[in-house]
Amino acid sequence: MEYILIIIGAVFVNNILLSQFLGICPFIGVSNKVDTAMGMAGAVTFVMVIATIVTYILQQYVLEPLGIGFMQTVSYILVIASLVQLVEIILKKVSPSLYQALGIFLPLITTNCAILGVALLTFQKEFNLLEGVVYAFANAIGFGLALVTFSGIREQLELADIPKGMKGVPIAFIIAGILAMAFMGFANIV
Amino acid sequence: MSQWKNITKGFVRENPVFVLFLGLCPTLGTTGSAINGIGMGLATTFVLVMSNGAISLFARFIPDKVRIPSYIVIIASFVTIVDLLMKAYANTPGPNGEPSLYDNLGLFIPLIVVNCIVLGRAEAFASKNSVFASLIDGLAIGLGFTFALFLLGSVREILGSGSIFNQKFIEGDGMLVFVLAPGAFLALGYLIAIMHIVKKRYTNS
Amino acid sequence: MAKKESTFTNMVLTLFLVALGASAAMGFVYELTRDGIAKAEAAKLDLAIKRVVPEFTNEPGKEFFKLTDTDGENLVFYIAKSDQDTIGYAIETYSKNAFGGMLRLLVGLRPDGTIHGVAVLEHKETPGLGTKMTEEPFQSQFPGKKYPPEVTVSVTKDRGDIDAITASTITSRAYCEAVDKAIKAFYSLNSDKGGAK
Numbered sequence: 001m002e003y004i005l006i007i008i009g010a011v012f013v014n015n016i017l018l019s020q021f022l023g024i025c026p027f028i029g030v031s032n033k034v035d036t037a038m039g040m041a042g043a044v045t046f047v048m049v050i051a052t053i054v055t056y057i058l059q060q061y062v063l064e065p066l067g068i069g070f071m072q073t074v075s076y077i078l079v080i081a082s083l084v085q086l087v088e089i090i091l092k093k094v095s096p097s098l099y100q101a102l103g104i105f106l107p108l109i110t111t112n113c114a115i116l117g118v119a120l121l122t123f124q125k126e127f128n129l130l131e132g133v134v135y136a137f138a139n140a141i142g143f144g145l146a147l148v149t150f151s152g153i154r155e156q157l158e159l160a161d162i163p164k165g166m167k168g169v170p171i172a173f174i175i176a177g178i179l180a181m182a183f184m185g186f187a188n189i190v
Numbered sequence: 191m192s193q194w195k196n197i198t199k200g201f202v203r204e205n206p207v208f209v210l211f212l213g214l215c216p217t218l219g220t221t222g223s224a225i226n227g228i229g230m231g232l233a234t235t236f237v238l239v240m241s242n243g244a245i246s247l248f249a250r251f252i253p254d255k256v257r258i259p260s261y262i263v264i265i266a267s268f269v270t271i272v273d274l275l276m277k278a279y280a281n282t283p284g285p286n287g288e289p290s291l292y293d294n295l296g297l298f299i300p301l302i303v304v305n306c307i308v309l310g311r312a313e314a315f316a317s318k319n320s321v322f323a324s325l326i327d328g329l330a331i332g333l334g335f336t337f338a339l340f341l342l343g344s345v346r347e348i349l350g351s352g353s354i355f356n357q358k359f360i361e362g363d364g365m366l367v368f369v370l371a372p373g374a375f376l377a378l379g380y381l382i383a384i385m386h387i388v389k390k391r392y393t394n395s
Numbered sequence: 396m397a398k399k400e401s402t403f404t405n406m407v408l409t410l411f412l413v414a415l416g417a418s419a420a421m422g423f424v425y426e427l428t429r430d431g432i433a434k435a436e437a438a439k440l441d442l443a444i445k446r447v448v449p450e451f452t453n454e455p456g457k458e459f460f461k462l463t464d465t466d467g468e469n470l471v472f473y474i475a476k477s478d479q480d481t482i483g484y485a486i487e488t489y490s491k492n493a494f495g496g497m498l499r500l501l502v503g504l505r506p507d508g509t510i511h512g513v514a515v516l517e518h519k520e521t522p523g524l525g526t527k528m529t530e531e532p533f534q535s536q537f538p539g540k541k542y543p544p545e546v547t548v549s550v551t552k553d554r555g556d557i558d559a560i561t562a563s564t565i566t567s568r569a570y571c572e573a574v575d576k577a578i579k580a581f582y583s584l585n586s587d588k589g590g591a592k
Contacts, residue, residue, distance in 0.1 A: 028211060173379025181372040271421065
């Protein structure tokens with residue numbers, strides 16, 4: 001039951017993009033086409049779950065025993081940056097087809113604040129490892145859901161007649177706002 | 191004269207938020223009020239100036255292949271320093287128990303490290319220019335970022351709470367949606383649209 | 396001076412030196428700010444305690460004990476004293492059923508169980524709706540009231556005497572639940588001691 005609450009909370013109620021504002025850069029940047037949005041969502045899911053596991057272990061077995069919690073930010077971001085590199089290298093060797101699909105998004109992920117954000121939130125919410133993994137996975141799903149929905153709308157927008165000044169990024173933000181309003185409707189369910 | 195141009199570029203021409211669309215997460219996440227926006231902007235400015243300075247100083251000693259990890263470590267250290275300083279000195283709650291600036295900004299302070307603006311300036315400017323020019327560049331871009339956050343924070347506070355800098359000027363509530371998540375997107379969308387139009391007028395005349 | 400070659404030794408050496416410099420800088424600032432951070436945290440708690448109990452002369456932030464409830468969570472009792480007399484308790488309490496999840500309150504009780512004041516420590520309620528719990532007239536419903544052990548603090552909808560905040564019943568209920576928890580804990584403590592209250 002606890003896990004279901006974590007999942008619903010992270011996917012719908014506190015959606016990482018639309019209510020926590022983490023990972024907005026790719027949200028605006030790679031949401032022109034549904035295909036690329038799917039690829040990005042896949043890559044984020046992959047890295048987010050692994051990063052949460054690795055940073056959790058780092059926190060429990062290195063930072064806390066040594067009493068250097070203040071080095072959290074530095075060590076987390078280093079771990080995430082090297083992890084992304086590692087995933088890229090391994091994926092290239094092991095599964096070229098998956099690399100084809102996700103590869104181009106991987107370098108972009110290091111500076112995606114959703115990854116570091118979720119790792120830090122897992123620590124702040126005092127989750128255990130399993131809860132942390134569920135939380136990371138649910139957030140990744142929430143990220144994908146919002147991103148793919150958003151890109152679907154933006155594809156349709158190509159055909160619409162939009163005032164000149166609003167074209168491109170401004171109208172994207174307006175749509176994101178309306179989408180965020182729709183997601184606020186989920187607020188009561190947990 | 192050239193330095194002056196260097197300083198003003200951050201506000202309009204190369205404004206990181208309105209023109210380059212960088213650093214959007216803290217832009218949306220911390221602008222529920224004007225004061226929070228300014229606080230976030232200044233914290234980022236500090237990191238930008240210091241990391242730009244440090245990186246331009248050491249860039250020539252750093253081999254190309256480990257450039258990015260080195261920059262990230264340098265930036266993350268300054269972020270940690272800001273975090274510690276704010277935790278100590280910007281952590282006083284208001285008289286009625288309103289959360290302190292540090293509590294309001296919360297997660298977004300450590301997240302300065304993944305703000306694309308900071309690494310972007312390190313890579314595009316600081317690694318190739320003199321220490322002095324890099325410091326000025328950091329200050330200019332940082333203040334431009336602060337200006338954008340202040341503008342967005344003010345708009346959202348005025349419309350959403352009917353107050354500015356916590357000073358109420360209308361009775362009761364404002365349009366609450368602007369303080370909530372959707373309002374952040376809406377307000378930023380309209381501000382960018384206005385910027386577009388202003389820029390177009392400006393270049394035409 | 397020419398750019399360093401990307402040889403293995405150079406790379407390892409550079410990363411090592413960068414990490415060393417960075418750690419030294421962070422460690423230095425950490426030591427520098429340690430007192431400041433501790434002071435800021437203590438001041439925060441102190442300010443909240445001041446708002447909920449009568450004026451005290453001791454340091455309640457340092458005189459406290461913990462009570463574990465049935466859910467395994469801790470309620471913290473901060474003791475306020477004037478000279479040697481106990482003049483009140485500031486009880487850190489919580490409810491997990493608020494609109495945004497966790498709600499933490501500090502409930503100030505006088506030695507006879509009368510509420511002196513309530514302050515919100517931490518919340519995730521909706522701005523403009525649930526956050527009205529920190530404002531009048533909701534806040535002023537609590538000070539001066541005394542609830543006997545058998546009475547549950549609750550909103551009028553649940554046959555209590557607290558008027559809920561319009562459109563924020565869930566927040567109001569959680570608030571009452573947290574206050575009730577503190578009062579119940581206070582009474583259980585007194586009866587454990589064989590107290591006369």
